[in-house]
Amino acid sequence: MTKTLTRRGFLATSSSLALGAALMPSFIVRANATPNPGELAMVPAAHNPNGAFDRVFLLKGDALGGPIKAIVSENGEQVPEATLSEGEQRVLRLLHFNDMHNHLTEFHGKRGDTHRFSQIVKMVKDAKANAQDNEIVLFLSAGDDHTGSIFDELMGWAPDEFVVDAGYRAYSEAGVDISVLGNHEFDRGAEQLRIGLEKDCTFPVLSANVFGSDHMKPNEHYAPAAVAEVKGLRIGFIGLTTAIDTRVGQPSDPNLAVASPVEAIKNLYPAVEAVSDVVVILSHCGYGKGQHTSGKAATARTIGDGDFAIAEAVGPMIKKPAVLVGGHSHTLLNEEGMDQGNMVEGLLLTQALAHGKYLGDISMSIAAHKGQEGWFNSVAVHPTKKRDQRVASDDPNFAKFEQPSDYDVAFEQAVIAPMVEKLDEKLAEVIGTVSDDTLVNTKRTIADRYVGESALANFMNDTLIKRSGTFPGGAVDFALFNATGLSTGIHQGDLTFREWFDVMPYADAVHVATMTGAQLRDFLNNNAKRLLRPEEVQATDLTGFVSRGFLHFSSGIRYEIALGESAEDAQAINITLHGKPIEEVLDHEFKMAFNTYISLGGFGESWNGKPIGGGVAGNIPSMDVRKLSFDHTGLVYRNEIIAAIREMEVISPETGVVLDERLVVKA
Template identity: 25%
Template sequence: MRRTRLTLAAAAAVATSAGLLAAPSVASAAPEDVTVQLLAMNDFHGRITPQTGADGALATSPGPDGTYGNADDVIVPVGGAAHVAATVQRLETTFRETTQGPADSFFVGAGDLVSASPFESSVFKDEPTIEALNAMGLDVSSVGNHEFDRGTEELRRISAATDGTYTDDVEACEGITPGVDGCFGEGEHAFEGAEFPYLAANVVSRETGEPMLPPYQVLRTPAGQRIALIGVVTESTPTIVSPTGVTDVTFTDEAEAVNRWVPELQRQGIEAIGVLVHEGGTVTDPNAAPTADNCTGLTGPIVDINARTSAAVDLIVSAHTHNAYNCRLADPDGTPRLVTQAGFYGRLVTDIRLPVDRATGDVDRGSAAYAATNVPVTREAADPGVQSIVDYWNARAAGPGNTVVGTVTGDLLRARNGTAVVRNDESVLGTFVANAQLAVARTRPELGDPVVAFMNPGGLRTDITAGEVTFRELFDVQPFSNTVNTLTLTGAAIDDVLEQQFRGATNTTDLVLSTSDGFRYEYDRSRPEGDRVFDCSITVDGTPVSPTGTYRVAANSFLAGGGDAFTAFRTGTDQVTGPVDVDTSVEYLRANTPLTPPTGDHAIPVTTPSCSG
């Protein structure tokens, strides 16, 4: 049975709270319209506990100079599941009190609600986040690429999709860190799967040729109107999740999948149609995220997806790029269409208003009421029911999570361009992880004594600061529960791996791997793609790597399977599965505490190589 979205006490609290940012003021619909409110969230990533630091702060208005991005911006704390719940309830209450005529509200998601999550959710395979979303009353969500991080079978488990009801799968709970074993909650927190449908119109079963999960969901208003939402995920998903976990499905073009189902919905007499797509774009002014019309310089895949998506679609809720925007882009018929995104981590909720014509059942896009606003999830009110769920799982995680593993004498940081975290450079944190994987793999005879370890930048999800380091902090860096595998590559294949880092005409698309100490190479990015690494410069402990030689290497199971389009790893032979990745960091730090941060600097940009040949 679906939990009520908020307790009566919480509803009263949010209804009377003035809030740091008022609910959006939206024009009234025409008398013949029925207004529907969609409240949208994306890329939550299990942030059930209010996040700290920059991830938990948002500029809600500029300083005296009228521009964002300065020290005098008005900054407020945002995020946390209980505050998302309270914000949703407040916006629903205000909407119903101020809208004339019939109205209804729905809470929707656009994927990546789970995985890449903090310790208190990820260590329990994100069952805490699913429980919180159930309690928040989420009505429907598309899948995101991170919903596939643990493979299709685990997605079916958490979405209760095997036969429409949840069945506990003991095997799905194996491999969890000792001390937090179990599947997982007890009593009222016993896991029964998602109470909302996950949609996946473009994720097609190889066996049946049909979507592995429902392609769409029809929402019905009390006034009898129907709105259908089609869910799709980025077609690039197989390249950014472990390939071995998605072998039973194919990922098709997002717009083509949507267009396939639009006629089916119209045959059912449904004309009000929206899309929840886990793909997005980038705006040039992300500091203006809280504003209602921030669509400055929108670029990225969502622009093309919108241009190819049927004009019968009235709304596109996007995700994946962690930007916040509300745009009006022309559909194929030239009619403006809302395209939105609510940033990331539950910092914002998009308040979308759809006036539905009573006679035609279609969205009246010419109405002044057709609009969207991004609303900050401030922390002045919290739903006690959702808060109790968060408190339960934090208490469960406290023992093992707060165990001190060791100390570091300096910060272990991801690569940065100024203050922004980037993926086009190696990092001190990545070198630490690679060093740990190599050192621990060398203590396991069955892994074959590797000589170098590689670490992908996208697998590093947070930084570690100087001082004592807990198990929770190490887990938060690598929350995917990959294993450290070893395999044998030729020297030519290692060169191919390095070439695959430098993609396209500019370095913005590069994915530069961190490597273990003792590995070194030189490159010139101005050279043609595929020939940017100087082969003669690739060395292990000072010895040149021979193209025809064979070398044992270590990498997490994601990379070893060709993840992030590092397909050269797939040429490897004799792959052996090793320990869970975070366990190697724990073992290595314990053995080397206090640890001095490594320097990295294994990838050397040059114009003239130091070698010849």
């Protein structure tokens, strides 16, 4: 491709000149590469030595201030130029996963351990070993690389507790080439995330719309975009993070914010495409837009500016091959090959469920300098297998379950096993004994959590009340927990740390709000409208997320839900607080213990003034709990429950496993 150097120092390509300066920004080469407004600096960066990039350049600057009109090069540094001859073919194969949530290895005493990530590593290594000379195999993560398994405990809650960032350490060793910041990356705070990035991450991490953190700096710890060069092909990457579910507003990082991914991509896309042969959008924003049902959502969930909105915004700008690799909503796309419904404005949307259950696979055959002519793609997903060592080798289903030949045993032993060893003592610790699981087993917990009173939620909330005497601000009156935070039940016999972690895997602290009786009345009324109604149950997969923010409470709150004809009609009636009718205590003040997720407004579950989502009809406004006055205790919700279980030793009706009709649902 011919280069032209103008008197002003602009370096442009013949293709960019043909497409017009308005759409295709130029290079500016100058000694000081600090970008001005409307510019990005192209800066060479280290890439994962175990990955596939030959070179990588980060595009640094402000992606939110307005359209990017130029890209500056650091001190005349060599930048990736279009070196392929016209029509020369490259096959770009993108092997991708999303929402691993640290499910690197899933542990099970009876079935045996499932080596999810090591299965994926084997698939990637096999693909690279079998690649043709003109084929490029990249390994990508679409975010949420933290929160959801016992490996999270290695990250700690404070700098002096940090042991290892298990996800980033495993990805670095496995050869992951690039990732995007997901919302759950921030669950333990940006300071812990920064430590993980600095100590264990050897690949670039992107986000064009996260900003303001006091602990992580854009263009230092992450960048808006990147351009990688492999076998002469220039691959542009843009990272986008959901603005709906990221934990902003925490006291430890009050300025952390997430802007609209749509605005970021509109500003960035033409500039990135101008210096690339193909563009990959890494979107941890969710499948759909607005309210949408897919993946882990059993009813409609607030997605906001998700992948549909991104595609609609960027579609008219696309002049070269492009694809969107998605995450956040835990959606399995293109399972049977390319689904035309996932071609939005000419942009292919992909996603590979979650927790390492699938590896996504996109193959793009690209003819250099042909724009969108002469290229095509194909998509597939490759499932991983569960382990079940109880299945005999002569069983017809034996091959359906994970065997040593299905995963990279050497990788598991060299990379994952040392981290497991660090966890072994904590994982195996018996924290208590369950005397009877009739009310708290998984089947019962899943059946109860969205439709009414739950014995396991009762136990958790009442236990926190008992523990609250040790809180810095003293005992609290009431406690709550959201139904979606109850992920599984517990079973009769010894209860290990690992099993309780699976019950409540999310990283929540304890925040205490002061509420009047009148506010609590309004709170309970709003909660009544979020119940999964009897007429909805049969058509709802109760194992999924009913993301409408339904809450369970401790025993000091007793009330009934009168369902009425619709959610809009549902009301909390016959409310008593500490045994007194609500009408007698409307002016009294009470202390309520919240978990982090709800105290920050419930994000997509809408305790933030926005309409209740999750499939609730009627555009019903939610109560905005963010306006309450909170005391941030610094205590970890799960740790408080575990400490109490250790003290009580036996989990039983006598220690709080009860259904006491604190909530009664009435037709």
